[in-house]
Amino acid sequence: MKKIIPIIFVAIGLAILATTFIPPAEPPEPAIPEDLKGVFIDSPAVRLPDFELVDHNNRIFNNASLKGQWSLVFFGFTNCPDVCPTSMTELNKVSAMPDTPEDTQYVFISVDPKRDSSEKLKEFVTFFNDKFIGVSGQKSEIDKFKEPLGVIYGFEGDTTSEDYVVTHFAAIYLIAPDGKQRAYALAPHSAIQISRAYQLVRKHYD
Amino acid sequence: MIKVWILLAWLGFSTTLLAEPLEVTNPWVREAPPSANNLAGYVELTNTSDEAITVEAVSSPLFSSVELHVTSFEDGMMRMTELKQLHLAPNESIKFEPAGKHFMLIKPNRAITSGLEIPIILQIKNAAPQTVHFKVRK
Numbered sequence: 288m289k290k291i292i293p294i295i296f297v298a299i300g301l302a303i304l305a306t307t308f309i310p311p312a313e314p315p316e317p318a319i320p321e322d323l324k325g326v327f328i329d330s331p332a333v334r335l336p337d338f339e340l341v342d343h344n345n346r347i348f349n350n351a352s353l354k355g356q357w358s359l360v361f362f363g364f365t366n367c368p369d370v371c372p373t374s375m376t377e378l379n380k381v382s383a384m385p386d387t388p389e390d391t392q393y394v395f396i397s398v399d400p401k402r403d404s405s406e407k408l409k410e411f412v413t414f415f416n417d418k419f420i421g422v423s424g425q426k427s428e429i430d431k432f433k434e435p436l437g438v439i440y441g442f443e444g445d446t447t448s449e450d451y452v453v454t455h456f457a458a459i460y461l462i463a464p465d466g467k468q469r470a471y472a473l474a475p476h477s478a479i480q481i482s483r484a485y486q487l488v489r490k491h492y493d
Numbered sequence: 494m495i496k497v498w499i500l501l502a503w504l505g506f507s508t509t510l511l512a513e514p515l516e517v518t519n520p521w522v523r524e525a526p527p528s529a530n531n532l533a534g535y536v537e538l539t540n541t542s543d544e545a546i547t548v549e550a551v552s553s554p555l556f557s558s559v560e561l562h563v564t565s566f567e568d569g570m571m572r573m574t575e576l577k578q579l580h581l582a583p584n585e586s587i588k589f590e591p592a593g594k595h596f597m598l599i600k601p602n603r604a605i606t607s608g609l610e611i612p613i614i615l616q617i618k619n620a621a622p623q624t625v626h627f628k629v630r631k
């Protein structure tokens with residue numbers, strides 16, 4: 288009996304230590320229904336490095352800009368005639384859906400800062416929705432942001448002219464209020480696909 | 494009375510003469526921001542004739558050039574490739590649609606506003622060119 292009491296104390300002490308110092312395990316990731324194509328969950332969530340970009344009103348857009356609310360982020364370029372406007376149109380439909388939470392931020396990040404000035408970005412994003420945010424900046428800062436997300440892009444044609452084409456990884460990223468990326472949806476995008484993915488992920492992690 | 498028959502015969506004759514080789518369904522161009530350099534047009538083309546049709550070139554008086562493109566996705570990477578020609582076997586339909594095949598309209602020479610009809614000329618091998626009017630809309 289004398290030996291058991293210290294063991295109990297040790298056990299209680301360990302339990303207290305464990306709950307105080309060991310971070311809670313990540314909740315299990317949500318299951319993606321089979322008919323929801325092109326949607327992937329990041330496990331573990333992707334932490335973004337510090338970056339500093341500029342939005343279409345010439346305000347700083349950095350890690351803090353992604354905190355406190357969910358963001359749907361799409362990478363592209365404004366000279367893109369087919370896929371980018373299609374994805375932006377679908378994102379606008381998502382924003383208009385009654386079950387889409389109001390506190391959602393929609394961000395378009397241009398990987399073509401040479402041609403996409405803040406005026407050009409403003410014209411492009413607000414054409415689809417007044418609330419959409421256009422972001423660009425120095426290539427090195429864009430690369431910092433895109434690297435952990437796995438965004439790949441490249442230029443084809445003469446980049447010293449105005450007539451080159453950008454090939455890019457066309458996905459919409461779901462970034463949680465803690466600033467970590469939780470999931471992404473591959474193009475071609477549809478409003479229903481993005482909305483379902485967003486609802487699923489948000490309900491799971493909120 | 495004879496005059497009516499002549500008129501009807503002439504109408505019948507002229508419609509066969511003018512019959513376009515390609516049937517065109519829902520031609521439209523996605524409205525873009527005012528300073529857009531590139532726009533995309535979509536349509537469904539059907540070869541209703543008994544012979545194969547080859548579209549060799551496309552152009553528009555409102556753009557410095559027009560190309561036929563196909564968007565493809567390889568592991569999520571988006572890429573546009575030019576189609577040099579378009580072949581349609583008899584009864585074949587080809588659909589141009591968002592995030593797929595499109596008419597790439599390069600450098601407009603005037604404002605492209607909603608509701609405008611953009612003439613696009615299809616140069617067809619061994620046949621007269623066909624003009625299709627694409628309506629600008631959201």
Ligand SMILES: [Cu+2]
Nearest residue numbers: 369562573597
């Ligand atoms: Cu194209």
